[in-house]
């Protein structure tokens with residue numbers, strides 16, 4: 108089947124540019140899967156070629172594995188060099204404007220990722236458990252006597268930002284400012300959208316990071332930023348621009364998404380009380396519950412966009428060089444061809460694979476960290492506050508949706 112532009116549905120209803128409160132996007136994703144594994148959608152980049160979304164797991168994995176034909180870096184494709192937000196040339200480059208591992212192909216990708224991959228191995232992450240546990244306990248100590256809290260503000264947000272900040276050596280007093288920048292950047296991340304506000308936040312975040320790096324250059328410590336500075340000073344493995352891009356990427360990617368896993372996961376468990384009770388009765392199920400929560404409603408709606416490097420016939424569609432291809436991982440994770448009753452949340456499900464962390468060479472570097480944090484966050488809540496309940500009816504809980512993520516604005520609970 109070739110669904111050329113003229114057959115394109117006028118409106119898919121996909122929330123491309125963000126900010127909307129879309130409470131339940133899954134019926135839409137099911138309809139899109141019904142239309143095919145790869146379907147044309149209005150191009151958020153305007154006139155520059157066609158955009159396609161990939162709705163099913165097998166095809167999404169093929170795109171994410173095939174980095175020669177589906178690149179993360181369109182700069183070599185004529186007319187595509189300016190699609191990411193630009194900041195002026197005097198501003199330090201961030202992960203989004205500069206050269207970070209997320210947006211480069213091999214061999215640069217491999218070189219950049221290898222510099223930090225040791226700090227994110229499952230084994231090293233296990234060694235962080237006691238400290239993550241302490242942070243989770245401290246956060247609950249603060250609210251336990253109150254009888255109520257906002258899971259987002261009091262627990263899900265602070266936990267991952269404290270952990271990644273301690274790993275990197277970001278001072279405690281700067282974390283609130285980082286929250287503001289990161290939130291604004293995440294909300295504005297509709298690619299192709301040149302939002303001046305996002306550019307301003309990226310610029311401020313870049314300046315901040317470059318000052319932090321300068322301070323650590325003068326007085327190094329045993330944190331990851333100091334280790335990266337030492338690598339940069341050693342020779343030709345890491346440039347200054349790449350260093351700043353790397354640090355901003357690790358700060359940004361290291362907390363927003365994991366906060367969403369903890370907040371959305373808590374919401375899902377409380378709104379499916381039979382699952383919460385099952386988990387409470389057997390805390391050994393927490394790791395499998397984390398995988399199911401990631402599959403069922405993981406933080407990332409889509410991976411970053413890929414761009415066709417040549418004309419390709421793929422899943423019956425004629426994709427042209429420069430077309431944008433977006434693997435919709437939230438839809439792929441509900442693929443009827445992969446899962447029994449995919450629209451059911453079942454924490455005892457034995458999941459062979461899901462795409463919540465992506466796939467292929469860009470698969471999430473921080474997945475082992477996110478898993479440890481998720482495990483500790485849910486186990487600690489279940490142990491310490493087993494009678495947790497939602498303070499609002501499910502339909503009154505508000506969400507913020509962008510193409511790349513969906514998050515809860517707040518989650519009031521009582522106990």
Ligand code: HEM
Pocket residue numbers: 208209210220271356357358360361362364365368405406407409410411412462463464465466468469470471472473474476477
């Ligand atoms: C990449 C999701 C937590 C760092 C990715 C990708 C996804 C993802 C889908 C692939 C993007 C693409 O292919 O375009 C998540 C989710 C998380 C999470 C759902 C939490 C539940 C973290 C944490 C870190 C992190 C804690 C810690 C620093 C990264 C980095 C990349 C990445 C550096 C780029 C990897 C590369 O390009 O090789 N993440 N992430 N993530 N993530 Fe995560």
